[in-house]
Amino acid sequence: MKDMTLGQKIREIRLHLQMTQKELAGDFITRNMLSQIENDQATPSMKTMEYLAKQLGKSVGYFMDENHKDLSLSNIIVELMALNEAKDYVASVKLIEQQSIHNPIVMRSKMMMDLYMNSYMYLGNQYMTEGDNEKAKAAYEKILKYENELLLESDIYLYKVYAQLAEVCGYLLDIELAKTYHKKSKDLVNKILASREVQTMYLKLIEADYDGIIEDSSKVDVIDYDNYSLARYNRVLGSAFLNKGEYEKAIVYLEKAIEIYSDETCYTIVSMIYEELSKCYFELGDYKKAYDFLQKAQSKKIAH
CATH class of the missing domain: 1.25.40.10 (Tetratricopeptide repeat domain)
Structure with missing residues (x-):
């Protein structure tokens, strides 16, 4: 299965297990979405991939593209998932930054993008809880590197980022920037x-x-x-x-x-x-x- 696409791997195992698309999709995703994933017309989110892997009795790493072994994408994702599970977000973002510099191609993966954003969001939340608002602001602003993509794909997630930045800038007494992010969040809600x-x-x-x-x-x-x-x-x-x-x-x-x-x-x-x-x-x-x-x-x- 090494040369198969992600969708082909999912379909191959599903058929081997004699599962219908409806059975695999369950109540988690629609059968139409699963069909698009299997035909490589859609890329599953991290949560969807975790669900599908569990239903098929495989690890998430099993489905990762390993055509570029030097990048070890599957190993990176598995390691990042483990770090997030352990709530070690500092180590998680450090690993992501290393990969984005030395192996920028890995950031084209939808799963890596999800892990990137979630890691910085959780890290920012952690810093806010600890009262380190400067570090929290820096973490949230890292997510805005993909602001345009989020506007198209996940405007509700982007709203959360704007709202968190408005709050943390308020704590830092950067009133003008707080107003800017508050307006962005308000405009996005209106949209x-x-x-x-x-x-x-x-x-x-x-x-x-x-x-x-x-x-x-x-x-x-x-x-x-x-x-x-x-x-x-x-x-x-x-x-x-x-x-x-x-x-x-x-x-x-x-x-x-x-x-x-x-x-x-x-x-x-x-x-x-x-x-x-x-x-x-x-x-x-x-x-x-x-x-x-x-x-x-x-x-x-x-x-x-």
């Missing part, structure tokens, strides 16, 4: 809440609950929405008015959505909004605009 609100509206769109969408829109405060959530909000609300036959209102929100969306990265959504605008203008009898937006929708599809 998370906005995303959930819009997602609820989107689900109602799928269920054709257009009145529910319009009612929800009157209860939310879009001032704190990030651009992505604001674009989705306007698009969903515009679609609701379109389906209710209130075409002029639909146009207002759909055109707002178009202004926010990036044509380069959201071309499919933009094409759909153009089609909806075309329907609105057609129903209002403005056939020239209806044709223009239909052409825009078609050109967007052809271009991509």
Whole structure:
């Protein structure tokens, strides 16, 4: 199995044990997620890998990529897990820093990233408990090395980092920096809440609950929405008015959505909004605009 990928190893052992994907996934992950992992379309988190290894009767190290023996990635991860289990976070981050300098390729591993962040988080918490706020601040700030990745993958975890930094900077009487991190944590919470609100509206769109969408829109405060959530909000609300036959209102929100969306990265959504605008203008009898937006929708599809 040495030359197999992580996903192939998991699938091979599962089949050998005559387990179905549903049996292996259990209640811990979805069967769809397990399928993605086995097909190397998704990388399991450390907790997921620990669960799968236990279910398959193997150690986590057994599944690690050992194509580069000189890096000994599996040994490093096993050692780091042992250090975290023993709550020796100082030794854990020391080992991580050594590897990131001498073997930077190991940091491409999702498990190493998880261990890196968790080790510094626990170390920061430990220092705060001991009252060593300077060291706590330094530990938390180490996590921000991967701030952009966390924004995309784990905004709730990043919120915890910001909140801890705001608190520790307050203890250090660095008021301006405390305010900065407090604002970042507050902005992130608003983004998370906005995303959930819009997602609820989107689900109602799928269920054709257009009145529910319009009612929800009157209860939310879009001032704190990030651009992505604001674009989705306007698009969903515009679609609701379109389906209710209130075409002029639909146009207002759909055109707002178009202004926010990036044509380069959201071309499919933009094409759909153009089609909806075309329907609105057609129903209002403005056939020239209806044709223009239909052409825009078609050109967007052809271009991509």
